[in-house]
Amino acid sequence: MLKIKNLLSADDLKKEDLLEIINLAEDIIKSPDNFSNLCNGKILGTLFFEPSTRTRLSFEAAMNRLGGKVIGFSDANVSSSQKGESLKDTINTVSQYADIIAMRHPHEGAAILASESADCPIINAGDGGHQHPTQTLTDILTIHLYKKRFTNMTIGICGDLKYGRTVHSLLKVMSLFDGNNYVLISPDELRLPDYVKKQVLDTHNMKYVEVQNLDEQIQNLDILYMTRIQKERFFSMSKYTRLKDSYILDNEKLSNAKEDLAILHPLPRVNEISVEVDNDPRALYFKQVKCGMYVRMALILKLLEANND
Numbered sequence: 001m002l003k004i005k006n007l008l009s010a011d012d013l014k015k016e017d018l019l020e021i022i023n024l025a026e027d028i029i030k031s032p033d034n035f036s037n038l039c040n041g042k043i044l045g046t047l048f049f050e051p052s053t054r055t056r057l058s059f060e061a062a063m064n065r066l067g068g069k070v071i072g073f074s075d076a077n078v079s080s081s082q083k084g085e086s087l088k089d090t091i092n093t094v095s096q097y098a099d100i101i102a103m104r105h106p107h108e109g110a111a112i113l114a115s116e117s118a119d120c121p122i123i124n125a126g127d128g129g130h131q132h133p134t135q136t137l138t139d140i141l142t143i144h145l146y147k148k149r150f151t152n153m154t155i156g157i158c159g160d161l162k163y164g165r166t167v168h169s170l171l172k173v174m175s176l177f178d179g180n181n182y183v184l185i186s187p188d189e190l191r192l193p194d195y196v197k198k199q200v201l202d203t204h205n206m207k208y209v210e211v212q213n214l215d216e217q218i219q220n221l222d223i224l225y226m227t228r229i230q231k232e233r234f235f236s237m238s239k240y241t242r243l244k245d246s247y248i249l250d251n252e253k254l255s256n257a258k259e260d261l262a263i264l265h266p267l268p269r270v271n272e273i274s275v276e277v278d279n280d281p282r283a284l285y286f287k288q289v290k291c292g293m294y295v296r297m298a299l300i301l302k303l304l305e306a307n308n309d
């Protein structure tokens with residue numbers, strides 16, 4: 001049984017809880033039919049105050065595959081927040097209808113605030129540039145399925161390390177495992193924030209280097225986690241335009257990479273991975289999407305169980 005009642009941040013995930021969720025997701029992958037009725041009569045609320053296709057549909061598919069039902073909205077403009085309703089009141093209302101809520105919000109800390117007024121478990125599906133813990137569960141499940149381990153790897157993380165919330169959550173969860181080297185690849189302006197370096201990398205003695213050049217590092221990597229430059233978080237569009245094509249992974253760059261490199265990307269992709277790479281067996285990002293659905297099935301089951309206690 002999980003010790004947590006909500007999933008608000010990657011900080012919430014202790015190793016035991018994490019492995020419990022990953023093990024269940026792997027059981028679901030092996031025999032999905034055994035899980036297809038477990039949420040009969042349950043309702044998931046998906047409250048997306050910020051646009052999302054993948055994550056919202058992933059949650060909806062997960063609940064449907066568990067036999068449950070889904071209510072919610074995919075755009076803040078169609079919710080009463082347009083009329084001035086507070087987040088607290090929206091959450092309080094929806095938690096009277098739903099058994100569990102997945103929410104995305106542009107403001108950092110919104111999920112934590114929501115959990116204080118909700119009558120049901122809350123899952124943070126992304127809060128501003130802060131955290132995205134269910135993407136991290138997705139990433140971790142993919143790593144475990146394809147690399148069979150969480151340790152002794154050189155992990156490259158490339159792109160927008162400043163605003164990329166998936167990167168912040170992934171590093172936090174990887175801090176639970178020893179023996180990895182991290183290569184943080186970004187333009188100078190988009191380096192990992194100091195608070196993440198201090199609170200995560202330094203606190204857990206994680207070995208890392210910060211570099212700007214992907215080509216010089218690619219041959220050392222076991223995992224390459226590519227990310228999108230987060231256009232919506234830039235104040236200056238000219239800065240975004242200058243940085244947006246900083247890294248483009250293509251077949252030529254990959255010719256120097258290890259044969260068993262795992263290429264991950266939380267998606268959506270813009271230009272940072274050329275489509276020619278999609279046919280390379282090392283490209284796992286669409287398999288990762290499927291892992292996301294299975295791990296969300298596992299998370300929903302585990303949180304409902306923990307809240308029934």
Ligand code: NCD
Binds near residue numbers: 055126228
């Ligand atoms: C990520 C996000 O929303 O932070 N996408 C996702 O949830 N799959 C990454 C991104 O938007 O670049």
